[in-house]
Amino acid sequence: MRSVSGVVIELSAVIVALSDDAPTILLVPSEDVGAQGLPFGPFDPVGDRTLEEGLRRGVVQQAGLTLGYAEQLYTFGDRFRDPQERSGGPRPVSVGYLALARQGDDAPSPRESWTDWYRFLPWEDWRGGTPGLIDSVIVPRLEAWCAAATSKAEQQRRRDRTHLTFALGDATWDNERVLERYELLYEAQLVAESARDQGKPLLGVATGTPLAKDHRRILATAMGRLRAKIKYRPVIFELMPPAFTLLQLQRAAEALAGGRLHKQNFRRLVAHEGLVEPTGQISVQTGGRPAELFRFRRGVVLERPAPGVRLPVKRGGKSS
Amino acid sequence: MRSVSGVVIELSAVIVALSDDAPTILLVPSEDVGAQGLPFGPFDPVGDRTLEEGLRRGVVQQAGLTLGYAEQLYTFGDRFRDPQERSGGPRPVSVGYLALARQGDDAPSPRESWTDWYRFLPWEDWRGGTPGLIDSVIVPRLEAWCAAATSKAEQQRRRDRTHLTFALGDATWDNERVLERYELLYEAQLVAESARDQGKPLLGVATGTPLAKDHRRILATAMGRLRAKIKYRPVIFELMPPAFTLLQLQRAAEALAGGRLHKQNFRRLVAHEGLVEPTGQISVQTGGRPAELFRFRRGVVLERPAPGVRLPVKRGGKSS
DNA sequence: TCAAAAGTGTTATCCTTACACCCATGT
DNA sequence: ACATGGGTGTAAGGATAACACTTTTGA
Numbered sequence: 059m060r061s062v063s064g065v066v067i068e069l070s071a072v073i074v075a076l077s078d079d080a081p082t083i084l085l086v087p088s089e090d091v092g093a094q095g096l097p098f099g100p101f102d103p104v105g106d107r108t109l110e111e112g113l114r115r116g117v118v119q120q121a122g123l124t125l126g127y128a129e130q131l132y133t134f135g136d137r138f139r140d141p142q143e144r145s146g147g148p149r150p151v152s153v154g155y156l157a158l159a160r161q162g163d164d165a166p167s168p169r170e171s172w173t174d175w176y177r178f179l180p181w182e183d184w185r186g187g188t189p190g191l192i193d194s195v196i197v198p199r200l201e202a203w204c205a206a207a208t209s210k211a212e213q214q215r216r217r218d219r220t221h222l223t224f225a226l227g228d229a230t231w232d233n234e235r236v237l238e239r240y241e242l243l244y245e246a247q248l249v250a251e252s253a254r255d256q257g258k259p260l261l262g263v264a265t266g267t268p269l270a271k272d273h274r275r276i277l278a279t280a281m282g283r284l285r286a287k288i289k290y291r292p293v294i295f296e297l298m299p300p301a302f303t304l305l306q307l308q309r310a311a312e313a314l315a316g317g318r319l320h321k322q323n324f325r326r327l328v329a330h331e332g333l334v335e336p337t338g339q340i341s342v343q344t345g346g347r348p349a350e351l352f353r354f355r356r357g358v359v360l361e362r363p364a365p366g367v368r369l370p371v372k373r374g375g376k377s378s
Numbered sequence: 379m380r381s382v383s384g385v386v387i388e389l390s391a392v393i394v395a396l397s398d399d400a401p402t403i404l405l406v407p408s409e410d411v412g413a414q415g416l417p418f419g420p421f422d423p424v425g426d427r428t429l430e431e432g433l434r435r436g437v438v439q440q441a442g443l444t445l446g447y448a449e450q451l452y453t454f455g456d457r458f459r460d461p462q463e464r465s466g467g468p469r470p471v472s473v474g475y476l477a478l479a480r481q482g483d484d485a486p487s488p489r490e491s492w493t494d495w496y497r498f499l500p501w502e503d504w505r506g507g508t509p510g511l512i513d514s515v516i517v518p519r520l521e522a523w524c525a526a527a528t529s530k531a532e533q534q535r536r537r538d539r540t541h542l543t544f545a546l547g548d549a550t551w552d553n554e555r556v557l558e559r560y561e562l563l564y565e566a567q568l569v570a571e572s573a574r575d576q577g578k579p580l581l582g583v584a585t586g587t588p589l590a591k592d593h594r595r596i597l598a599t600a601m602g603r604l605r606a607k608i609k610y611r612p613v614i615f616e617l618m619p620p621a622f623t624l625l626q627l628q629r630a631a632e633a634l635a636g637g638r639l640h641k642q643n644f645r646r647l648v649a650h651e652g653l654v655e656p657t658g659q660i661s662v663q664t665g666g667r668p669a670e671l672f673r674f675r676r677g678v679v680l681e682r683p684a685p686g687v688r689l690p691v692k693r694g695g696k697s698s
Numbered sequence: 699t700c701a702a703a704a705g706t707g708t709t710a711t712c713c714t715t716a717c718a719c720c721c722a723t724g725t
Numbered sequence: 726a727c728a729t730g731g732g733t734g735t736a737a738g739g740a741t742a743a744c745a746c747t748t749t750t751g752a
Binding site for chain 2: 713714715716717723724
């Protein structure tokens with residue numbers, strides 16, 4: 059049996075909140091120059107009864123924020139995921155969590171900031187149509203990367219992966235494959251982290267704003283998981299105020315899913331599934347006819363096998 | 379910052395194979411008297427480049443088995459998940475993996491054994507109708523547990539959970555909620571592990587065969603994940619021989635899902651999705667008319683957004 | 699009066715489910 | 726003959742997607 063020295067367990071959290079139509083995450087300053095990072099802290103095997111308890115304690119300490127919903131995402135342990143490891147530091151293994159917070163639950167202290175998560179993964183936001191970045195930068199450079207493969211077989215594998223994840227050819231965009239897309243861009247040297255992790259200079263423009271260590275990979279994991287989860291569990295209501303209009307709910311779903319939804323069908327599906335119930339109140343006007351306010355109907359979880367917001371995607375055309 | 383002493387990372391694997399109509403897992407002897415356990419080994423931060431690499435190395439060392447498909451499940455870190463921790467051992471945190479092996483790929487050495495996974499979670503096998511254990515033991519004792527709650531509110535919560543997970547009332551059985559069911563039985567003291575972990579004697583009959591440490595919880599996580607995954611990723615073919623008849627594929631899906639499927643619709647769905655293609659060969663007779671042999675069609679993953687076997691459940695009646 | 703948003707109604711299409719039935723082989 | 730498994734056809738019902746249209750407010 060080999061030695062097991064030098065392991066340290068970190069707990070990191072992607073804490074998501076909604077701030078008018080933008081999904082935001084909580085970031086803290088990091089030792090890396092020019093990059094922020096996710097809040098994280100050490101796991102204390104003496105004091106923490108569970109990993110999740112350690113996470114909650116750490117987030118309170120670091121950001122003064124008490125978490126509501128939290129779920130474990132994945133454990134990241136690749137060598138050199140933290141560049142500091144090269145200079146002799148211990149091997150950090152990080153257990154990543156996804157947490158949801160209601161906007162305004164706690165005010166962050168000045169050192170922290172809520173930032174639009176699409177700043178870091180801009181190609182994931184299709185609400186305004188195909189992001190320009192994809193056609194102007196990503197696709198050409200990915201094609202060059204495919205062509206640069208040494209063998210025909212490897213070329214084909216790269217092309218298949220590119221087409222599948224970025225919806226080239228006749229494939230359709232799958233908004234859940236966030237991690238697959240990030241990992242492809244990482245391998246193809248299109249994000250600043252690939253060069254940084256190899257200690258090499260960056261070639262060409264990098265896509266999106268980098269984060270410390272492997273935190274962008276953790277963010278990609280969280281985004282994919284949350285996009286999948288809102289479809290079969292009512293987690294979106296963890297991000298909503300207690301009462302909301304149907305359009306607010308739709309905008310929230312669109313923000314997370316990164317695409318526009320079909321208004322009428324969205325309302326019908328939400329009502330049909332019994333996810334919400336009217337409060338009887340009417341919203342203050344917001345530019346048009348006043349709307350009825352709804353609240354989450356807790357009963358659904360007992361009735362429906364997979365209660366979540368279905369996402370009737372909107373194909374062509376403008377908003378609605 | 380508190381101390382981070384005494385953490386050890388273990389890697390454990392639920393390695394699944396199919397042996398005529400029974401899903402089996404690989405087990406090894408354990409220090410616990412009277413219980414087997416999952417194969418596991420230490421993570422070596424010096425030698426292992428990634429967690430998964432450490433897992434593969436460990437499984438080769440311990441069981442002489444080279445893994446094909448492997449995916450990370452969850453990281454288990456609750457205090458006293460290993461009873462040995464009470465006698466002063468270090469705090470073991472375990473990263474659990476799900477791995478799939480083709481039957482007969484490697485012969486296990488005598489110390490290991492492939493065992494039907496339903497031995498440990500017998501209430502999960504509905505292929506022969508509702509398991510007798512549920513009506514005779516589980517439901518009565520869960521009802522007693524609900525009634526034993528101190529407050530009305532807690533009683534209601536317990537009842538809701540019981541109804542939801544075990545499909546009482548008008549709820550339907552959700553074959554993916556394996557972990558939720560195990561955790562409910564654990565809390566209600568219906569599995570041997572609850573008593574063991576508290577150092578108390580077991581009250582009444584325990585349901586299913588126990589495993590070492592928290593390995594039954596890890597198994598429940600793996601079963602739930604695999605049942606979910608076969609529906610949208612073609613992982614089932616990792617468990618099949620290179621060529622198979624449609625009935626063999628159906629039996630495999632039934633074994634994993636723990637329920638009977640509708641024959642005609644299963645065939646249609648599999649064909650319709652383009653998951654398989656004919657090999658042109660005909661199977662040796664197996665009791666009826668010879669059947670065509672099929673193989674997995676790799677192309678699907680590029681065509682369909684979520685290629686997996688849909689599971690047309692069979693409601694009333696007998697087999698087919 | 700127009701823009702913006704709230705709502706209602708209807709139809710075509712696809713997918714799932716269920717049922718009925720015929721085919722080929724071994725005992 | 727009949728049991729066992731292989732394989733096809735088709736019709737009902739439900740969910741989804743797409744379209745058209747009315748209502749109510751503020752600027």
